[in-house]
Amino acid sequence: MNRYLLLATTAAASVVAFGAANAQVNIYGGGSSLGYNEQIRTIDALAPTTNIYVNSTSGAAGEVFYNADGSGNGQKAFLTQDATVHSQRTGSVHFGASDAYLSAAQVACWANGSSTSDCATALYTTGSALTVGGGQATGGPIIQIPAFGTPVAIAHTILYSKAVTLDDNDLCGIFSGKITNFSQTENVPGSTHPAALNGAVTVVVRSDGSGTSFLMTQHLAKVCTSANTASGVTFVATKQFNTVFPSGTLPSNFVSASGSGAVAAKLITVTNAIAYLTPDYTSAAPSSVPNSSGTINAWTPNTSSPYLNLKTAKIYNTHQAKAYAPNAGGTTLALKSPNLSSGDTQAQVPSSLVDALNPTKWIPIVADPLQGYPIVGYTTLEFAQCYANSAIANEIKAWIGQLYGAGNKTNLTKEGFVAAPAGYGASIVKAFTKNTFGFNLDIQNAAICNTTGAAGTFAGIAN
Numbered sequence: 140m141n142r143y144l145l146l147a148t149t150a151a152a153s154v155v156a157f158g159a160a161n162a163q164v165n166i167y168g169g170g171s172s173l174g175y176n177e178q179i180r181t182i183d184a185l186a187p188t189t190n191i192y193v194n195s196t197s198g199a200a201g202e203v204f205y206n207a208d209g210s211g212n213g214q215k216a217f218l219t220q221d222a223t224v225h226s227q228r229t230g231s232v233h234f235g236a237s238d239a240y241l242s243a244a245q246v247a248c249w250a251n252g253s254s255t256s257d258c259a260t261a262l263y264t265t266g267s268a269l270t271v272g273g274g275q276a277t278g279g280p281i282i283q284i285p286a287f288g289t290p291v292a293i294a295h296t297i298l299y300s301k302a303v304t305l306d307d308n309d310l311c312g313i314f315s316g317k318i319t320n321f322s323q324t325e326n327v328p329g330s331t332h333p334a335a336l337n338g339a340v341t342v343v344v345r346s347d348g349s350g351t352s353f354l355m356t357q358h359l360a361k362v363c364t365s366a367n368t369a370s371g372v373t374f375v376a377t378k379q380f381n382t383v384f385p386s387g388t389l390p391s392n393f394v395s396a397s398g399s400g401a402v403a404a405k406l407i408t409v410t411n412a413i414a415y416l417t418p419d420y421t422s423a424a425p426s427s428v429p430n431s432s433g434t435i436n437a438w439t440p441n442t443s444s445p446y447l448n449l450k451t452a453k454i455y456n457t458h459q460a461k462a463y464a465p466n467a468g469g470t471t472l473a474l475k476s477p478n479l480s481s482g483d484t485q486a487q488v489p490s491s492l493v494d495a496l497n498p499t500k501w502i503p504i505v506a507d508p509l510q511g512y513p514i515v516g517y518t519t520l521e522f523a524q525c526y527a528n529s530a531i532a533n534e535i536k537a538w539i540g541q542l543y544g545a546g547n548k549t550n551l552t553k554e555g556f557v558a559a560p561a562g563y564g565a566s567i568v569k570a571f572t573k574n575t576f577g578f579n580l581d582i583q584n585a586a587i588c589n590t591t592g593a594a595g596t597f598a599g600i601a602n
Contacts, residue, residue, distance in 0.1 A: 164530045164602055168234035169206030169225045170213015171350050172399045173417040174286060174518040178205055178236070180550040181542050203534075209398065210237035211348015211378045217521050218249055220274055220600070231601045233531055235521035238350020239378050240502040241283050249274045249281045278523030279587055279597035282580065283498040284567050285486070285517035286542060288474045288557040290465035291354050292423055293452040293514070294406060294416040297321060299336055304462045306455035307513070311363035313340060313413060314355070315372040315383075316390035321411065327455045327462065339392070343406050343414035344380045346395035352380040354516040355415040361481060361507040362457075376506075407445050413452075415514075418555025421449045423465050456513050463512040471557045473511030474503070481507050486563040488570065495578045501567070517559070522571075524580070525588035527599035532583035536572040543568050 182203055206212075206225035216224035217235030225232070275281065293310070297303055304327045305313075312318030321336045345352045357376035368374070371385045381387045381395070389395060394409075396402045403420040406412050418424045453462040458478070463469035477483030486503040489495040505515055520542075526532045541547060543564030551558050558564060569575035571582060579586050588597055 164528055164534075166203045166233045166531055166534060167222050167225070167227050167230070168204070168213070168217060168232050168236065169208060169227075170216070170236035171210045171238050171518050172207040173210075173238050173289060173351055173419075174236050175205065175207035176419055177287065177551060177554045177556060180554070181547060182538060205236070207398075209347040209378075210239050210350030210353065213237045213350075214239070214241065214245065214521070215348075218245060218274060220277075233522070233526070233600060234535065236286070236518070237521065238289070238516065238518045239353035239376075240504075240517070240519055241281070241498060241521065243499055246281060246283075246498050251275075274523065274600075275597070277525075277598055278600040279525035280496070280523075280580075281498050282522045282524055282571055282582065283501055284520050284522075284539070284571065285502050285559055285563075286520050287551050287559060288470055288515060288517050289354070290418055290423075290470045290473075290512050290555070291351055291358075291415050291514040291516070292418045292421050292465040292555075293413065293454060294403070294421045294449050295411075295413040295452055296406060296409060296450075297336070297411055297413070298338060302453060303336075303450070304453040304455060307362040307457060308367040310454070311359060311367040311374075312369075313342060314344075314359060314415075315363065315369040315374070316342075316392065317367070317369035317372075319392055328460065338411035341409050341412040342390075342393045343402050343409075343412055344389070344393060344395050345397065345402060345415075346381070347397040348378040349380070350378060350518065351399065351415060351417055353378045355514060356380065356383065357504075357506045357516065358514045361478075362513075403446050403449065407449060416449075418451075418465050420446050421451050421465075421555070422446075423451050424553065424555030454513050456508070456510065458507075458509045459511075465512055465514075465555070467552050467555075467557050469512030470515050471511070473508035473513065473515045474505050474517075474557065475560070476508045476510035477503065477505045478507045478509050483507065486560050488563070488566045488576070492578060495570070495576070495580065503563075518556075522582060523600045524582055524584065525597040525599040526583065527601045529583060531600075531602070536582055539572055540568055 204227055206227060208225060212224050213235040214237050216222060216232045220232055222228050222230050222232050293305065295303060306325055306327050309324045318324060319340050321338045321340060353376055356374050359374040360376055363374045372383055374383050381389055394405060396405045399417045399420050402414050402416055406414050451465050453464050455462045477485055483506055484504045489500045494500045502517060502519055522535055548558045570578060570580050574581040574584060588599055
């Protein structure tokens with residue numbers, strides 16, 4: 140589903156909106172459907188006069204076009220600087236949004252460029268490899284920040300009167316095809332979920348390049364073994380869920396759909412079905428669930444939405460021996476409890492200049508938390524450091540500042556998400572909009588960017 144987020148920065152609002160007090164310009168990008176509603180809220184708060192459109196092609200100056208067509212497309216469009224990926228136009232892409240953080244290979248392709256298959260593979264596409272020189276030749280270093288934290292909800296239509304609790308063995312079995320009837324699930328310690336729960340399992344997964352799939356498989360890769368997983372299936376963190384199966388073929392009890400909305404719509408039509416899903420399409424976040432047509436109602440509870448009753452399972456954290464729902468409390472606790480011994484990382488400013496200059500070091504990884512709801516992660520935003528038009532740079536800086544502002548925490552909770560740790564969010568604003576730490580990472584940094592394109596500088600991503 141192609142959906143656009145637009146911010147109209149009218150002349151009357153220009154002194155507030157995105158700091159663009161002079162020229163008004165359009166900003167193009169997109170990607171993550173998980174983060175779409177929240178970015179509407181964030182950007183809307185920057186201007187007293189705002190218009191939100193769906194599938195608009197007005198092209199009026201001063202609008203932000205956000206196409207929510209999946210994390211894979213968000214990365215591909217930005218890294219290849221090809222707006223046609225989003226079906227927006229031809230030309231530059233000013234931001235990307237993804238629930239899957241950029242890999243080291245993707246960052247290297249941006250920095251160095253290549254016409255080889257290596258960069259095409261890194262971008263999860265064919266035929267659109269970066270040209271020699273990469274995006275960095277124009278836009279300067281790439282910036283990647285964790286926009287906010289999210290759980291991946293396990294939504295279901297299981298016909299059972301009590302709360303459903305599943306553990307990692309259940310998840311590995313169900314999502315690998317080993318478990319085909321809910322009677323095969325475990326009697327999780329301390330839960331009301333009996334092993335006698337019966338019903339054939341229908342599994343709904345994402346068919347597109349999905350960051351939600353990435354976060355789900357990132358957790359499964361940590362906890363699934365040959366003992367609890369179907370033969371021939373090995374989980375790795377991936378945006379393409381079907382690729383974990385031999386020849387990419389889903390088991391017969393699996394169905395797929397593109398986008399969170401389509402997964403939710405399919406789920407509610409099938410009894411005893413289960414899916415991984417963003418919280419804003421479930422009863423976990425009743426203030427933001429969209430209606431059945433997929434039109435976003437981001438401002439007030441949508442009391443007519445069929446997704447209000449879409450239940451979510453509690454997931455048992457084996458490390459803590461406690462089950463959690465995909466709510467703000469369980470998610471916040473998990474993001475504060477990375478399992479450092481298994482490769483998870485803390486939310487903190489990189490300790491060295493070398494690490495600070497590495498975009499992959501700014502995204503905390505929490506794949507197997509020691510406490511809290513087990514399936515969590517961060518949705519990300521990607522920007523270039525240099526833009527040919529300073530108005531774009533100013534608007535993006537304001538976007539970042541609003542995203543981590545104290546007032547945005549309530550909006551995030553309404554959507555079922557959680558803010559990045561307060562101290563870390565403040566540090567991101569300082570590093571990428573103010574250069575407080577002296578890393579020269581801030582957008583439009585004078586020492587890095589030069590709109591004239593003089594030798595040794597970067598001309599910047601164009602309008």
